[in-house]
Amino acid sequence: MSPExxxxxxxxxxDRTYIVTGGGSGIGRAIALALAExxxxxxxxxxxxxxxxxxxxxxxKTGRSALAVPTDVRDPQAVDALVxxxxxxxxxxxxxxxxxxGNFVVxxxxxxxxxxRAVVDIVLNGSYYCTRAVARHLRExxxxxSILSVIASYAWHGHPGTVHSAAAKAGVLAMTRTLAVELxxxxxxxxxxxxxPTETDGAGAALWATPEAxxxxxxxxxxxxxxxxxxxxxxxxxxxxxxxxxxxxECLTLDGGQWLGKQIYGRTTATA
Ligand code: HXC
Numbered sequence: 495m496s497p498e499x500x501x502x503x504x505x506x507x508x509d510r511t512y513i514v515t516g517g518g519s520g521i522g523r524a525i526a527l528a529l530a531e532x533x534x535x536x537x538x539x540x541x542x543x544x545x546x547x548x549x550x551x552x553x554x555k556t557g558r559s560a561l562a563v564p565t566d567v568r569d570p571q572a573v574d575a576l577v578x579x580x581x582x583x584x585x586x587x588x589x590x591x592x593x594x595x596g597n598f599v600v601x602x603x604x605x606x607x608x609x610x611r612a613v614v615d616i617v618l619n620g621s622y623y624c625t626r627a628v629a630r631h632l633r634e635x636x637x638x639x640s641i642l643s644v645i646a647s648y649a650w651h652g653h654p655g656t657v658h659s660a661a662a663k664a665g666v667l668a669m670t671r672t673l674a675v676e677l678x679x680x681x682x683x684x685x686x687x688x689x690x691p692t693e694t695d696g697a698g699a700a701l702w703a704t705p706e707a708x709x710x711x712x713x714x715x716x717x718x719x720x721x722x723x724x725x726x727x728x729x730x731x732x733x734x735x736x737x738x739x740x741x742x743x744e745c746l747t748l749d750g751g752q753w754l755g756k757q758i759y760g761r762t763t764a765t766a
Contacts, residue, residue, distance in 0.1 A: 507534035511584040514538050515567050516594035518545025520694030524723030525591050525730045530558040537580040539565040567594050567620030577627045590628040592621040592643040597700045602657035610658045617662035638681025640734045645686045647753035674743030683742040685733045690749025692721040716763050717750025
């Protein structure tokens with residue numbers, strides 16, 4: 495594929511196969527749909543079969559192919575079976591999107607060990623199990639590939655109320671930077687995308703469940719709006735694609751300026 499290939503031409507990812515965890519909703523579904531539109535066969539994994547089936551149906555309606563594999567990423571054996579199912583169906587695997595996440599807002603001092611474990615297991619352990627399984631397959635096949643993890647800027651600046659998620663996402667960033675080096679000789683690239691507040695049901699329910707909470711989040715974004723899942727998918731596809739072929743161990747933040755936008759001395763952003 496030449497670097498000049500137009501994005502979303504329907505051929506950029508022709509016949510490639512990518513596993514997308516959490517592919518039954520929100521950002522994961524948007525990435526799966528965009529991958530299919532660009533010619534790939536997404537394999538969507540998650541805990542709720544009905545939601546995965548909905549994603550597959552949306553893709554099949556466009557004349558493309560996708561596979562649903564109900565999977566709990568916290569179970570390493572289930573993750574190995576997911577990789578085997580993807581290869582069995584499509585004959586090859588080219589990469590992975592670690593998107594499955596769990597989150598809720600609670601002061602860290604009040605979080606139970608089980609609550610901590612639930613989020614860290616999904617986000618950090620699950621991303622590692624999936625990355626390991628996909629990388630091992632790529633190594634066996636002697637083929638390079640691309641692995642993308644969806645994190646959040648609080649991986650590096652922290653965030654009161656989501657200590658479990660912030661710590662887990664920070665772990666995923668460190669995992670990405672570490673394995674980007676270890677796996678570079680095999681032609682396997684690892685990167686992250688850090689979306690800001692994104693208009694999805696899952697994040698909305700977990701993080702801004704009331705109109706007041708939503709308004710507060712919105713006020714924190716200099717761009718003045720939430721991200722659309724399709725915007726996150728665009729960045730995700732760039733990082734997965736050959737257009738980013740020399741890019742590894744990086745994180746692209748798309749948050750409308752949110753994490754940089756501390757306005758300590760009053761409102762200092764431009765008005766129209
Ligand atoms: C306090 C809570 C809680 C809450 C769960 N727990 N919700 N504690 N406040 N709101 C505690 C439970 O009491 C329990 O501990 C433990 O967490 C496990 O809960 P379960 O429901 O048994 O676990 P499970 O079914 O595995 O569910 C995992 C989950 C759930 C994380 C709790 O919310 C989930 O699966 N969510 C997936 C969807 C999701 O959250 N998406 C949003 C991602 S958005 P005890 O001690 O009682 O047994 C995102 C964006 C970040 O990550 C970036 C934004 C910028």
